Amino acid sequence: MSSRINTAYNVASKHNEYKTKLDFYTDFIDPSCMPGCEDFANQHINVSKYNAPKVCTIALRFLTHLKKENIPSYQEDGCLYLYYWLHTEAVNSKTSIENTLDLYKKLYEIYNTDNDGDNKFDKYMNKINKDTCDKLEKLIILYELFKKFERQYESETSVVNCNSECVTLFTSYVHECRTGYDNEFCKELRNFRERHNFFIQKVLHCDGEQYLLPPVENFDAIGMVIIPLTLILVTSFIFPLLYKFTPFGPWIRHKIGKKGNMWDNINEETHQLLDTDEIEKIKSKMRDYNIAYISS
Incomplete structure (x- = not known):
């Protein structure tokens, strides 16, 4: 089996690694240990199997764990998986992706303001949107x-x-x-x-x-015909413009002119060689004629 391709959804294939860590935190929940969580409330957690302070505590402890690991790829995958956990475990998939993202945003704000988050995961959080979350769920x-x-x-x-x-x-x-x-x-x-x-x-x-699973690539026969034809048409349209209105025109004319002169010179030299050869033949005939005349 060939090595896997690195993607933005790497976490899908190894999500159990992150799930195990989050499950560990669910067994030891003390909202008072994470500043900002004890009084946390959110309308989207009404249907959760955990109350709002517990959800906050689990999420922030996990973010703290990611920060301590200090491995960029692990952190990026972890930030994306935390959304999945919030959506499937914290609110039981009974709210929209947008509402889960709103919950995640509020938890991340508490992490930064009250728990020395230092906005460390901003670049990862900014990549998480409705579409990536939808694709992640499908892949998992x-x-x-x-x-x-x-x-x-x-x-x-x-x-x-x-x-x-x-x-x-x-x-x-x-x-x-x-x-x-x-x-x-x-x-x-x-x-x-x-x-x-x-x-x-x-x-x-x-x-x-x-x-077997079918190939992901779409072998589009129509596209294979249309694309080359399009390139030919575009080239035939652009080339005259380049020839007329850009330095490309004089440059190509110069090149063609040099080749033309070269062929002219070759033809002229060939013509001269042919003329010389004809003259020699005539002289030879004249000598033969003179010899024959004298002999007679």
Whole structure:
């Protein structure tokens, strides 16, 4: 299996690492240990299995952990995963992405103002938006489904099943990738496809294209024809303008002129050589004629 491509959604494939850390914090919740959390309230947490001060404490302890780790890639992935935890665990996905982001923003403000956050994660937080959050949720669901499929094989009593439930979901995401503009999402789908198909072929030893995930790339035959034609048309339109209104014109004329002169010189020299050759032939004939005349 080839090495995975680095993407903005790396955390999707290793989200359990961050989930384990957050689960640890849920077992030891004391809002008084995190300044700003004891009296925290938010309307979006009414449907949460944790009350607002507890959600605040868990989130801020996790952000503090990220800061101490001081590993940029770990911090960036952690900031993105914290949104996912807030949306799926803190508010149980019963509110909109926008409302969860609003909750996250308020918690991050408390972290910076009351807990020496120093705005350290601003550059990561600014990348988190409705679209990235939506894509992250989809990718994590896909990886969770695949993990479930892997566990079936790990069971000693299970019969090898080559049909993965990931196929239908993955195919719908590929369509979304092809019609959208998030290249990072497409790259992460390629990572998932590589991992899934490797497991199917090399671990389960299943034969048949029907068990494999389709390519993410969209081989558009029409596009393959239109793009070259467009380039030809654009070139044919731009070239006369460059020739007439830019230094490119005199430059190419100079080059063509030099080549033209070179060919003229070659032709002239050839012509001269031919003339000389003809003259020599005439002289030779004249000598032969004179010799013949004298002999007679």
